[in-house]
Amino acid sequence: MGRGSRGSWKKPLAEAIWHRAVLALQLLAIDPGLGGMALRARAGPVRDRFSGLLAWLPEVQHRIHPAISDEALFGGLDLSATLATGAFVQEQGLLARPGTLVLTMAERATTQLAARLAMTLDAGHAHRLVAMDEGAEPDEVLNPKLAERLAFAVDLSEISIGDAVSVSDFNPSAAITHLRQVTVPDDICDQLTRIAAQFGIDSLRAPLFALRAAKAHAALLGKMSVDADDVEAACLLVLAHRATQMPGSDEEEQDTPEPEQNETEQDQSDTLDMPDEMLLEAIKALLPDNLLDRIAAQKARQGKGSGSGAARKGNRRGRPMPSRAGRLGDGARIDIVATLRAAAPWQTIRKQATGRDNLQVRSEDIRVKRFEEKSDRLLMFTVDASGSSALSRLAEAKGAIELLLAQAYARRDHVALVSFRGSEAEVLLPPTRSLVQTKRRLAALPGGGGTPLAAGIVMALEQSIAATRKGLTPTIVILTDGRANVALDGAGNRVQAAADAQRMAQMVRAQGIDALVIDTGNRPEPALSALAQTLGAIYLPMPRADAARLSQAVAAALDD
Amino acid sequence: MKHPFPFSAIVGQAEMKQAMILTAIDPSIGGVLVFGDRGTGKSTAVRALAALLPPIMAVQGCPVNSAKVADVPDWAMLDEKTLVEMPTPVVDLPLGATEDRVTGALDIEKALTKGEKAFQPGLLARANRGYLYIDEVNLLEDHIVDLLLDVAQSGENVVEREGLSIRHSARFVLVGSGNPEEGELRPQLLDRFGLSVEVASPKDIATRVDVIKRRDAYENDNTAFMLRWQAEDAAIRDQILTARRALAELTTPDKTLHDVAELCLALGSDGLRGELTLLKAARAYAAWRNDTALTRLHVKEMAPMALRHRLRRDPLDEAGSGTRVARIVEETLG
Numbered sequence: 001m002g003r004g005s006r007g008s009w010k011k012p013l014a015e016a017i018w019h020r021a022v023l024a025l026q027l028l029a030i031d032p033g034l035g036g037m038a039l040r041a042r043a044g045p046v047r048d049r050f051s052g053l054l055a056w057l058p059e060v061q062h063r064i065h066p067a068i069s070d071e072a073l074f075g076g077l078d079l080s081a082t083l084a085t086g087a088f089v090q091e092q093g094l095l096a097r098p099g100t101l102v103l104t105m106a107e108r109a110t111t112q113l114a115a116r117l118a119m120t121l122d123a124g125h126a127h128r129l130v131a132m133d134e135g136a137e138p139d140e141v142l143n144p145k146l147a148e149r150l151a152f153a154v155d156l157s158e159i160s161i162g163d164a165v166s167v168s169d170f171n172p173s174a175a176i177t178h179l180r181q182v183t184v185p186d187d188i189c190d191q192l193t194r195i196a197a198q199f200g201i202d203s204l205r206a207p208l209f210a211l212r213a214a215k216a217h218a219a220l221l222g223k224m225s226v227d228a229d230d231v232e233a234a235c236l237l238v239l240a241h242r243a244t245q246m247p248g249s250d251e252e253e254q255d256t257p258e259p260e261q262n263e264t265e266q267d268q269s270d271t272l273d274m275p276d277e278m279l280l281e282a283i284k285a286l287l288p289d290n291l292l293d294r295i296a297a298q299k300a301r302q303g304k305g306s307g308s309g310a311a312r313k314g315n316r317r318g319r320p321m322p323s324r325a326g327r328l329g330d331g332a333r334i335d336i337v338a339t340l341r342a343a344a345p346w347q348t349i350r351k352q353a354t355g356r357d358n359l360q361v362r363s364e365d366i367r368v369k370r371f372e373e374k375s376d377r378l379l380m381f382t383v384d385a386s387g388s389s390a391l392s393r394l395a396e397a398k399g400a401i402e403l404l405l406a407q408a409y410a411r412r413d414h415v416a417l418v419s420f421r422g423s424e425a426e427v428l429l430p431p432t433r434s435l436v437q438t439k440r441r442l443a444a445l446p447g448g449g450g451t452p453l454a455a456g457i458v459m460a461l462e463q464s465i466a467a468t469r470k471g472l473t474p475t476i477v478i479l480t481d482g483r484a485n486v487a488l489d490g491a492g493n494r495v496q497a498a499a500d501a502q503r504m505a506q507m508v509r510a511q512g513i514d515a516l517v518i519d520t521g522n523r524p525e526p527a528l529s530a531l532a533q534t535l536g537a538i539y540l541p542m543p544r545a546d547a548a549r550l551s552q553a554v555a556a557a558l559d560d
Numbered sequence: 561m562k563h564p565f566p567f568s569a570i571v572g573q574a575e576m577k578q579a580m581i582l583t584a585i586d587p588s589i590g591g592v593l594v595f596g597d598r599g600t601g602k603s604t605a606v607r608a609l610a611a612l613l614p615p616i617m618a619v620q621g622c623p624v625n626s627a628k629v630a631d632v633p634d635w636a637m638l639d640e641k642t643l644v645e646m647p648t649p650v651v652d653l654p655l656g657a658t659e660d661r662v663t664g665a666l667d668i669e670k671a672l673t674k675g676e677k678a679f680q681p682g683l684l685a686r687a688n689r690g691y692l693y694i695d696e697v698n699l700l701e702d703h704i705v706d707l708l709l710d711v712a713q714s715g716e717n718v719v720e721r722e723g724l725s726i727r728h729s730a731r732f733v734l735v736g737s738g739n740p741e742e743g744e745l746r747p748q749l750l751d752r753f754g755l756s757v758e759v760a761s762p763k764d765i766a767t768r769v770d771v772i773k774r775r776d777a778y779e780n781d782n783t784a785f786m787l788r789w790q791a792e793d794a795a796i797r798d799q800i801l802t803a804r805r806a807l808a809e810l811t812t813p814d815k816t817l818h819d820v821a822e823l824c825l826a827l828g829s830d831g832l833r834g835e836l837t838l839l840k841a842a843r844a845y846a847a848w849r850n851d852t853a854l855t856r857l858h859v860k861e862m863a864p865m866a867l868r869h870r871l872r873r874d875p876l877d878e879a880g881s882g883t884r885v886a887r888i889v890e891e892t893l894g
Binding site (some may be wrong): 207 | 597600658659660666668672675677695721739742762765768769771772
């Protein structure tokens with residue numbers, strides 16, 4: 001089923017992806033020590049066909065979803081059965097027995113769930129995990145903690161059902177028995193480790209998985225010893241998707257000792273006929289062309305919020321979470337069902353103690369509902385109040401703040417204003433949602449003097465960190481024309497001032513605080529776009545921006 | 561059940577191994593926090609530690625591992641109380657653990673079926689006089705953290721339920737591991753850890769190959785591999801026991817006390833816990849090295865792991881706190 005203009009030539013490649021996916025599944029069926037696979041595919045016929053093949057995995061399958069409760073995973077008291085039979089009935093969790101867990105919508109798995117599943121995989125009780133990742137955007141990915149513990153990652157989102165050719169049935173039992181007899185020539189370990197290092201794979205789980213995969217591959221083909229084919233297959237299946245750099249792209253390659261290769265050449269001759277270079281090329285061929293851009297983008301995203309505020313827990317509103325013991329009061333809401341469940345086991349004792357024959361609920365049974373909500377966002381305006389254009393810029397910033405605040409009740413934003421001029425920065429408006437307070441505070445804004453950009457960023461950073469502690473999610477919005485000319489120590493030194501600003505920007509980035517840089521100069525200033533890059537921020541050149549445009553731009557940029 | 565990977569077979573990671581050995585020599589140092597990237601062998605090292613710890617004497621069947629017959633709690637309802645040698649308990653606190661499971665609660669089974677009030681001890685009881693290990697400690701739920709802080713401070717676990725009031729001693733060495741990228745630890749909990757180490761995967765190929773080969777050997781030929789390393793583990797255990805005895809004899813010159821105080825002052829670490837821990841760690845380290853007197857060298861080497869997690873966070877300092885400690889140690893002690 002070719003897909004028009006682009007289908008025909010892509011077909012062999014897509015078919016190769018499918019075959020690799022099938023091969024990965026076969027290896028996983030042979031050796032549970034491989035952990036599992038991450039499967040990226042949208043719901044559709046291709047995924048259905050692949051899901052059908054999961055039956056190859058020897059153990060029972062359980063489907064789990066990202067919102068699964070601890071009770072379902074780890075087990076607990078089966079209350080209805082216990083009450084019905086009058087005997088203690090323990091409900092077994094899904095993780096109690098070895099099996100294959102199929103995690104649907106894996107990209108939505110929280111760090112908490114990922115940690116629990118990772119713990120299970122680490123325990124070595126022959127659990128396998130197939131994480132079905134339906135992420136549509138490049139940044140909707142499986143939690144790295146889980147991805148790390150799964151040997152394979154397969155992306156079926158680009159292939160069509162025509163490429164997913166049907167495969168003959170497969171029974172792993174022969175290969176499983178054979179696996180124990182497969183031996184590994186000594187230098188294979190070295191080679192796998194070297195190759196992993198060349199691709200900048202830091203974790204040592206990667207070469208270990210590659211080694212297991214090579215063995216399973218040899219077992220699959222009924223070989224007694226791992227050979228070059230097995231190594232190649234293992235590298236392609238396990239190492240390729242973990243690559244963080246192209247081989248030789250930095251000086252790390254120097255770490256690969258050349259002489260060592262010569263020493264081992266004698267024993268290489270009988271077992272290994274594939275030199276590193278060929279393997280490197282084979283893996284490289286699988287890597288996307290834009291690997292480096294992609295990695296840079298991922299790094300930029302690290303620690304940054306999604307724009308809607310970080311999650312925090314409360315007992316009033318938001319997404320429901322498991323209820324827990326607590327006292328009523330402080331506006332907490334009681335979870336009646338959970339409370340009754342908690343009270344149920346003790347009824348026999350309580351009836352004996354009090355002699356009354358009614359339902360007895362005590363304060364320690366009370367279960368309180370908990371919710372996870374997105375915390376409020378704080379826009380930290382950091383405004384350049386220096387020099388000539390100060391007055392107009394401040395006036396427009398003030399206007400923008402008031403406009404944003406006017407919408408803030410709907411958007412639940414707080415705003416704050418830091419201005420910098422002369423040799424230092426000051427907080428003109430501490431974080432607030434009050435329009436009245438804002439208007440009063442902003443009535444008189446002093447301007448003029450030098451541009452201590454670094455000092456402004458430091459002040460904004462300090463305020464942001466303080467706001468984070470109060471449960472707000474800050475975003476720093478910098479308005480300036482960018483000619484920093486006052487250094488952190490107050491000295492008028494352009495070079496030092498620029499360097500300080502860059503350094504402080506790195507700090508903001510390291511704290512994971514979002515930022516937005518608005519260039520109000522008449523011409524876009526390269527130093528500012530560099531600053532935005534350091535901040536991992538959006539850069540908006542807006543000469544002569546007025547309040548309305550400014551508030552629109554900020555709102556639009558932050559809603560992305 | 562496979563034996564855990566032997567401690568002595570762990571390649572590299574000298575600082576982490578040293579920190580764990582020190583807590584085995586002197587449990588009052590108060591635990592280790594291991595922070596590092598994925599795939600650096602954090603959990604492996606902690607699980608390996610169990611095999612290394614010298615056995616303790618405890619009352620057989622006692623739920624809180626009491627050292628003396630008189631200490632056995634009444635609710636344990638032990639008929640026969642004999643002292644036996646048992647391995648030092650190393651208890652896992654999994655992330656999904658409920659409050660009831662951590663502190664212990666009324667035995668639901670007995671309450672339901674017999675209408676009896678009986679206490680079912682939790683993880684804290686089992687960890688008494690041993691180790692409590694929390695993997696992914698930075699992801700632990702807040703209410704469990706509160707509870708741990710309370711118990712770690714008082715050394716006692718209190719459970720009140722259905723008119724049953726139980727308290728039992730819960731003194732344990734807290735060992736935590738985690739990946740700092742996934743979440744910070746509250747300063748209060750950080751402070752409870754005596755030592756903290758940062759681990760990274762080895763950078764040179766030869767060491768990495770060694771790791772892979774040993775792991776592979778461990779998984780393929782478990783029996784032979786365990787046999788091969790058992791002797792080395794035993795040697796470390798003996799050295800720990802020797803060091804425990806040596807610790808009692810070790811003298812602490814006033815000059816060293818002065819060094820310690822000066823260092824902590826220069827670093828501006830909060831409270832006096834830093835000084836105490838550094839001193840204890842330095843003493844344990846000297847005992848481990850079989851040195852007869854405590855010197856500046858011991859203090860200098862132990863300063864990073866005893867102090868790096870106690871500094872106030874300074875957003876203006878880009879270097880890690882480990883580097884900061886090293887720099888100030890160099891400045892103060894030369």
